[in-house]
Amino acid sequence: MASILTPGTRAPEFSLPVTPGKKLALSELRGKPVILAFYPADWSPVCGDQMALYNEILPEFQKFGAELLGISVDGVWCHEAFAKDRNLHFPLLADFEPKGAVARAYNAYRPGDGISERALFVIDKNGVITWSYCSPIAVNPGADGILDALEQLPKQE
Amino acid sequence: MSTLKIPVGPEDHVQGDEHAEFTLVEYGDYECPHCGYAYPVVKRLQRHLGKRLRFVFRNFPLSQIHPHAESAAETAEFAAAHGKFWEMHDLLFQNQSRLSLRLFEELSGDLGLSKAELLEALNRKDYEARVRADFAGGVRSGVNGTPTFFINGQRHNGSFEYQDLLAAFEAVPR
Numbered sequence: 001m002a003s004i005l006t007p008g009t010r011a012p013e014f015s016l017p018v019t020p021g022k023k024l025a026l027s028e029l030r031g032k033p034v035i036l037a038f039y040p041a042d043w044s045p046v047c048g049d050q051m052a053l054y055n056e057i058l059p060e061f062q063k064f065g066a067e068l069l070g071i072s073v074d075g076v077w078c079h080e081a082f083a084k085d086r087n088l089h090f091p092l093l094a095d096f097e098p099k100g101a102v103a104r105a106y107n108a109y110r111p112g113d114g115i116s117e118r119a120l121f122v123i124d125k126n127g128v129i130t131w132s133y134c135s136p137i138a139v140n141p142g143a144d145g146i147l148d149a150l151e152q153l154p155k156q157e
Numbered sequence: 158m159s160t161l162k163i164p165v166g167p168e169d170h171v172q173g174d175e176h177a178e179f180t181l182v183e184y185g186d187y188e189c190p191h192c193g194y195a196y197p198v199v200k201r202l203q204r205h206l207g208k209r210l211r212f213v214f215r216n217f218p219l220s221q222i223h224p225h226a227e228s229a230a231e232t233a234e235f236a237a238a239h240g241k242f243w244e245m246h247d248l249l250f251q252n253q254s255r256l257s258l259r260l261f262e263e264l265s266g267d268l269g270l271s272k273a274e275l276l277e278a279l280n281r282k283d284y285e286a287r288v289r290a291d292f293a294g295g296v297r298s299g300v301n302g303t304p305t306f307f308i309n310g311q312r313h314n315g316s317f318e319y320q321d322l323l324a325a326f327e328a329v330p331r
Contacts, residue, residue, distance in 0.1 A: 049302060055221050057296055087221045139314055142301035144159060 004107045004119045004134045011036070011123045012105040016093040017076045024069075024091060026127070033066040033153055034123040035146055038108045038116040040137060042074045042082035042092075050118065050140045055088045057143050064150040066122075069093055073100050073115055108134065122149040159299025159312040165213050170242045172203065173211030179326050182213040182307040184295040187230060187249045188223035188256055189303040195317045196250040202322060210326075214246060216291040217303050225256040227288065232261040234284035235275050241268045 005011075011034075015025035026034065039050050051070050054061075061068050071093040074082070079092040095102045095116065103109035103116035110117060118141060122131040131149035135141035161182060165171065183199065185192040203210055216233070218226035229249050236245030248264045249256070261279075262272040278284060295305070299312055306313040306322070309329050315321045 052219060052222055053300075053302055056219055056292075060293065060296060089221075140301035142159060142299040143296050144162075144299040147297065 004117065004132050005121070005129055006132060007130050009129045011121065011127050011129050012102070013127075014093075014102045014105065016071070016095060016102060018091040018093055019080065020076050024093065026123075029067050030127055031125050033064060033125060033150060034121075035061060035066055035068045035150075036106075036121040036123060037068065037070050038103055038106070038119040038121075039070060039072050040113075040115040040118060041072055042078050051082075051088060051092070052086050053140065054143060055086065055090065058089055060143070060147060061150070064153070066150055071095050071102065071116070073103070110137075120146060122146060122153075124153055159301075161307040161310040161312075162298045163294035165211075169213050169215070170237060170246070171211060171213050172243065174208060175211065177211035178209045179206065179329065180211045180213065180307075180309055181322075182215065184215050184217035184291070184298075184300045184303065184305045184307075186216075186218045186223055186226045186303040187233070187253065188226040189219065190253070191302075191317075192304045193250055193253040195304045198317060198319050198322065201319055202326075205323070206326065215295060216288045217295045217300055217305070218288065218292070219303060227285075228258065228261065228279055229256055230288045230291075231279055231282070231284040232265070232275065234287050235278045236265070236268060236270060238284075239268075239270055241270065244268050 011026060013026050015023050018024045037054065054068060068090045070090065073095050075096045076094045079094055083092055100109045100116060108117045108119035118135040118137055120133045120141060121129050124130050130153060133141060133145050165180060199212060203212060216230040218230045220227040233242060233245045233249060236242055245264060245268060252260055262275060265272050265275045304317060306317060308325050313325050315325060
């Protein structure tokens with residue numbers, strides 16, 4: 001199995017739907033750190049699943065001026081229902097068509113399963129990956145690694 | 158491997174001896190059904206392991222999905238300030254299906270605490286900072302949902318069924 005993109009790599013550009021009418025490109029966020037969180041699917045049946053957890057931790061991420069993006073192969077309507085149900089306050093990107101194309105670009109796709117890995121990337125303000133981590137698919141990685149990586153970034157002026 | 162970054166200290170709610178062989182730290186949410194499920198499991202472990210186990214509970218309210226979790230945590234901290242943390246902790250889990258401000262008042266009354274003082278403390282958010290501090294420490298330690306358990310400082314990634322937790326204790330290197 002190929003491993004996910006590593007620190008020092010330029011983060012592959014993408015433009016994906018965030019709502020039924022709107023797209024978001026990675027390059028639009030240039031100038032601030034971005035946390036890109038690939039996860040297998042909406043609606044995992046636990047409290048405080050990965051996205052719900054990050055939603056609670058959002059203020060900690062914002063202390064670093066960072067933008068959090070969740071990304072899975074689910075479609076926009078599915079994301080919309082999920083985000084509403086869990087009261088999520090950050091964008092979920094639909095890597096839906098062509099399916100998993102962005103996950104593939106980050107080497108974070110599981111072809112046999114048709115879903116992405118639980119892969120985390122921290123991208124600096126210049127669009128370069130500074131940290132990445134691929135968690136076993138059944139293990140929610142938490143946020144400690146992300147916060148450590150954000151702390152390592154050079155301070156914003 | 159995620160490890161507990163905030164050592165057990167004097168601010169913590171602790172049951173058992175500091176020299177116990179095992180320390181179990183739970184990050185939990187009074188409104189989380191999985192924590193409700195784990196509540197009697199922990200009690201059973203405490204009965205089985207006796208003096209070998211020290212148990213610590215820290216707040217990790219997921220308030221975006223559990224509307225009463227934060228105020229329940231602050232109610233427990235209010236009780237703690239009057240020496241009744243564990244009594245309130247038990248009552249909150251035992252009444253998990255009907256958490257509400259009215260219940261928090263009722264439980265305070267049952268424990269001989271002033272309902273008026275509780276309401277004041279909740280309104281003034283006297284214990285919010287304490288709950289936030291628990292939460293932030295949990296995040297840094299890799300808490301990834303509720304409940305998250307740490308056994309002697311290592312995050313337990315397995316299930317929290319009785320047999321699985323017991324096996325995890327037995328597997329701790331001596």
